[in-house]
Amino acid sequence: MKVAVFGTKSYDRQFLETASQGTELRWHFFEPRLTETTAPLAHPFEAICCFVNDTINDEVLRIVAAGKTRMIAMRCAGYNNVDLNIAKELGIRVARVPAYSPYAVAEHAVGLILTLNRKYHKAYNRVREGNFSIEGLLGFDLHGRTVGVIGTGKIGQLFAKIMHGFGCELLAYDLHPAEECTKLGAKYVSLDELLGNSDIISLHCPLLPATKHLIDAEAIGKLKPGAMIINTSRGALIDTKAAIGGLKSGQIGYLGIDVYEEEADLFFENKSETVIQDDVFARLMTFPNVLVTGHQAFFTENALQAIAEVTVENLEEFFAGKALTREVKVD
Numbered sequence: 001m002k003v004a005v006f007g008t009k010s011y012d013r014q015f016l017e018t019a020s021q022g023t024e025l026r027w028h029f030f031e032p033r034l035t036e037t038t039a040p041l042a043h044p045f046e047a048i049c050c051f052v053n054d055t056i057n058d059e060v061l062r063i064v065a066a067g068k069t070r071m072i073a074m075r076c077a078g079y080n081n082v083d084l085n086i087a088k089e090l091g092i093r094v095a096r097v098p099a100y101s102p103y104a105v106a107e108h109a110v111g112l113i114l115t116l117n118r119k120y121h122k123a124y125n126r127v128r129e130g131n132f133s134i135e136g137l138l139g140f141d142l143h144g145r146t147v148g149v150i151g152t153g154k155i156g157q158l159f160a161k162i163m164h165g166f167g168c169e170l171l172a173y174d175l176h177p178a179e180e181c182t183k184l185g186a187k188y189v190s191l192d193e194l195l196g197n198s199d200i201i202s203l204h205c206p207l208l209p210a211t212k213h214l215i216d217a218e219a220i221g222k223l224k225p226g227a228m229i230i231n232t233s234r235g236a237l238i239d240t241k242a243a244i245g246g247l248k249s250g251q252i253g254y255l256g257i258d259v260y261e262e263e264a265d266l267f268f269e270n271k272s273e274t275v276i277q278d279d280v281f282a283r284l285m286t287f288p289n290v291l292v293t294g295h296q297a298f299f300t301e302n303a304l305q306a307i308a309e310v311t312v313e314n315l316e317e318f319f320a321g322k323a324l325t326r327e328v329k330v331d
């Protein structure tokens with residue numbers, strides 16, 4: 001029961017090793033991400049374990065299928081980076097971790113809002129440098145503000161609950177309204193209505209063809225001027241170039257993102273000694289009202305433990321020849 005783990009970080013190794021104690025699973029940890037170049041490393045392994053920024057496209061799937069690989073255990077919820085049609089055609093099964101700690105992501109989204117609003121990052125540096133001026137740190141009360149939640153699944157519901165706790169009015173948009181949100185007093189409205197009436201908008205829907213660039217120039221034009229946009233879901237929900245236009249005009253008043261559409265070449269690595277080649281990202285970094293975190297919303301001990309435990313279960317089911325409880329299939 002040998003499994004190749006791609007894009008391994010020290011925390012992946014630690015949590016996967018702990019979760020697999022007493023099982024027959026044997027990990028082989030590779031530091032590089034899965035790409036067209038590294039895919040041949042998978043050949044001796046029946047199962048491989050991947051993450052959000054691994055490349056699992058047509059070409060990579062054909063390379064791994066030429067070896068022994070017949071299962072991909074995603075150690076994440078999202079699977080937008082997997083070409084499921086090709087995986088099915090090649091007889092490669094895909095399982096994921098549908099929910100680990102939705103609290104981790106919902107709480108991080110709230111952290112982005114509070115930091116953008118009350119500028120804790122600036123306050124932290126100022127005070128450490130002996131600068132106790134509060135000029136430029138002016139924020140606004142969240143109480144009474146209108147928060148629009150796009151996607152009210154597991155994470156969106158928790159996020160709505162927290163914002164309700166702050167005393168915010170809630171607007172929601174989802175194809176399938178959730179009772180938990182209506183119970184909080186959230187009003188399900190059209191996307192346009194949400195865009196035009198929210199002071200803060202938080203994205204919690206998956207990345208699908210239908211949601212790619214959900215926040216584009218047209219949507220930005222419909223915003224309440226100066227609105228705050230938060231994205232802890234997937235980068236490509238926002239057309240970044242359009243967001244830059246919105247930030248320049250002031251139509252977007254604040255932007256807090258944990259995900260970025262071209263993050264695969266940047267995030268999860270220390271690039272502090274590297275010249276960033278992505279000019280769009282570099283431009284984003286120049287705005288005082290933009291806060292970017294590097295896809296860390298999921299990153300809590302609770303989440304990593306849950307991810308590792310469910311990944312182990314998914315792999316054990318596969319090796320036992322059982323049905324995969326959390327298999328991802330083509331619609």
Ligand code: NAD
Pocket residue numbers: 077078098099102105150151152153154155156173174175176204205206207208210211232233234258259295296297298299
């Ligand atoms: P979920 O499946 O429980 O909820 C997603 C919701 O989006 C569902 O209610 C669904 O009906 C809705 N939806 C689907 N298509 C939609 C559309 N076109 N318009 C509006 N709503 C739509 O998922 P979740 O567990 O709440 O996770 C949400 C997203 O968060 C995931 O898709 C993933 O991309 C992201 N995520 C990010 C991190 C991170 O670390 N930043 C971690 C975990 C998940």
